[in-house]
Amino acid sequence: MASKLELIPLNDWGFFHLPPRPCVIAGPCSAESEEQVMVTAEGLKAIGINVFRAGIWKPRTHPGSFEGVGTDGLRWLQRVKRELGLHVCTEVASAKHVFECIKYGVDMVWLGARTTANPFLVQEIADALRDTDIPVLVKNPVNPDLDLWIGALERLNAQGVRKLGVIHRGVSTSQKIKYRNAPQWDMAVELRTRFPELPVFADPSHMAGKREYLQELSQRAMDLGLDGLMVESHCNPACALSDAAQQLTPEGLITMLESLVVRDASTEDEKFNDTLRQLRAQIDVLDENLVFSLASRMKVSRQIGELKKKQSVAIVQPGRWDEVLERVAASAASYGLDPEAVKRIWNVIHDASVAEQDSLS
Numbered sequence: 001m002a003s004k005l006e007l008i009p010l011n012d013w014g015f016f017h018l019p020p021r022p023c024v025i026a027g028p029c030s031a032e033s034e035e036q037v038m039v040t041a042e043g044l045k046a047i048g049i050n051v052f053r054a055g056i057w058k059p060r061t062h063p064g065s066f067e068g069v070g071t072d073g074l075r076w077l078q079r080v081k082r083e084l085g086l087h088v089c090t091e092v093a094s095a096k097h098v099f100e101c102i103k104y105g106v107d108m109v110w111l112g113a114r115t116t117a118n119p120f121l122v123q124e125i126a127d128a129l130r131d132t133d134i135p136v137l138v139k140n141p142v143n144p145d146l147d148l149w150i151g152a153l154e155r156l157n158a159q160g161v162r163k164l165g166v167i168h169r170g171v172s173t174s175q176k177i178k179y180r181n182a183p184q185w186d187m188a189v190e191l192r193t194r195f196p197e198l199p200v201f202a203d204p205s206h207m208a209g210k211r212e213y214l215q216e217l218s219q220r221a222m223d224l225g226l227d228g229l230m231v232e233s234h235c236n237p238a239c240a241l242s243d244a245a246q247q248l249t250p251e252g253l254i255t256m257l258e259s260l261v262v263r264d265a266s267t268e269d270e271k272f273n274d275t276l277r278q279l280r281a282q283i284d285v286l287d288e289n290l291v292f293s294l295a296s297r298m299k300v301s302r303q304i305g306e307l308k309k310k311q312s313v314a315i316v317q318p319g320r321w322d323e324v325l326e327r328v329a330a331s332a333a334s335y336g337l338d339p340e341a342v343k344r345i346w347n348v349i350h351d352a353s354v355a356e357q358d359s360l361s
């Protein structure tokens with residue numbers, strides 16, 4: 001179903017000015033103490049950040065983990081706003097959180113990945129935000145469900161939230177990958193294609209799970225033409241009560257941001273180059289996905305090889321391979337691909353798989 005969103009452009013929110021990209025939101029995963037909030041906010045102000053984030057209510061996987069400081073933290077955010085002049089934002093997961101935020105003058109809120117996945121909560125939050133004017137950012141749901149993400153935007157928009165944007169933080173995966181979340185950039189790209197006016201931020205922190213990957217993920221977000229970044233930053237990451245491994249000090253953050261290569265289109269020629277760069281970044285993402293799928297396939301193939309070896313069964317069973325080829329060719333045709341070309345690719349994959357199984361015996 002095609003839908004339309006009524007949006008106010010990011011430039012008119014009064015928080016960010018484009019260009020230059022990226023618009024940056026930074027701050028600790030969680031507000032932990034008044035001192036930690038103030039010291040971090042001062043460090044961030046000193047490097048030119050003007051939108052401060054901090055989690056006040058933390059959705060945690062396990063009970064007993066640090067679940068946030070609650071309303072006290074809102075008072076600390078008020079201080080950041082009043083004394084340092086930063087815009088402040090936090091995550092809301094219920095109508096009660098929204099009312100508390102409005103009471104304490106929070107400038108912007110976001111819906112976390114676990115909340116976006118729940119339409120009941122999204123509706124409750126949307127109803128609570130009716131008649132307010134604060135911008136709302138919606139993180140993608142934990143599972144790769146684009147429609148669920150769009151549904152959340154529609155619910156908020158229907159209640160009059162027009163300063164609306166999204167944060168792409170990757171999705172949960174059961175596969176073993178180097179990042180905490182699978183980047184699944186295609187979701188953000190698809191959303192931007194469907195809603196070109198929708199501001200799109202990336203959250204490299206939750207995507208990466210580790211500081212060392214923040215730069216490459218932030219660079220990819222810029223290459224894909226996304227508007228901004230939400231990055232976790234803590235005055236003393238080693239002591240953070242949540243997400244310690246992925247947070248940067250404000251100094252680390254500015255070093256990372258300065259290392260990004262960001263090009264913005266201005267002339268026709270640059271527009272061409274920019275579009276080309278974005279499309280190439282999409283190809284790079286798809287290639288990474290292909291390599292990942294090939295590696296996963298080979299892993300299963302190796303398991304089959306072990307099994308055949310144990311049972312002393314021949315490696316190649318022609319009937320089975322013919323079946324695979326026919327199935328893949330039919331599927332390829334349904335996507336508008338040339339089935340013969342796809343069969344040639346699969347024969348190469350099969351050869352590599354047979355060679356791998358051969359090497360086991």
Ligand code: PEP
Pocket residue numbers: 029055059091111112113114139169203206
């Ligand atoms: C967060 O931003 O601190 C957070 C909990 O992120 P997510 O909802 O993406 O897991």
Ligand code: MN
Pocket residue numbers: 029030206232242243
């Ligand atoms: Mn976090």
